[in-house]
Amino acid sequence: MSVAQxxxxARLKRKDRVRRKVVGTPGRPRLCVFRSARHIYAQIIEDTTGQTLATVSTLSxxxxxxxxxxxxxEAAKAVGKAIARVALxxxxxxxxxxxxxxxxxxxVKALADSAREAGLVF
Incomplete structure (x- = not known):
């Protein structure tokens, strides 16, 4: 198995471990972050219905x-502010x-911190 695999x-194992505990409800949806080498994506998801309520990325x-x-x-901070603005x-x-x-x-930390500064509570 290669190092990339x-x-x-390892990331997918961590993801499964975290997702057992983190669930988005109608009163408190889930802010999910995905990062690739070139972009970062943020979604707000309500898990009981499986509905995506908002999405912002560096491709927006x-x-x-x-x-x-x-x-x-800097791009992650911009996405954090934008997702907070859309959520609010x-x-x-x-x-x-x-x-x-x-x-x-x-x-990931930069996105979370800028979303908190823009008004989201988590």
Missing amino acids: QRRN KDVLEGEAYSGNI DKDIREVVFDRNGFLYHGR
Whole structure:
């Protein structure tokens, strides 16, 4: 097994372990984060119906506004602010944070901190 496959399997194990505890309810939906090498994505999901309530990524046109690179901490901060803005527009104030098996540092932490600063509670 290659190193890349081992890392992916380790992340999926962490994801399963976290998802056993983290569940989005109608009163407190789940903020799920996915990061790739070039982009970062954030979704607010209500798990009882399986419905995605909001989604923002670095691919969204209004998020980066001409930034050169979308795989860095500044782009993650912009996505965090944008997802908080969309959530607050839909009267979602409290969420449960799902790091999706990624370690809580770097871009994932930057997204979470900027979403908190913009008004989301988790």
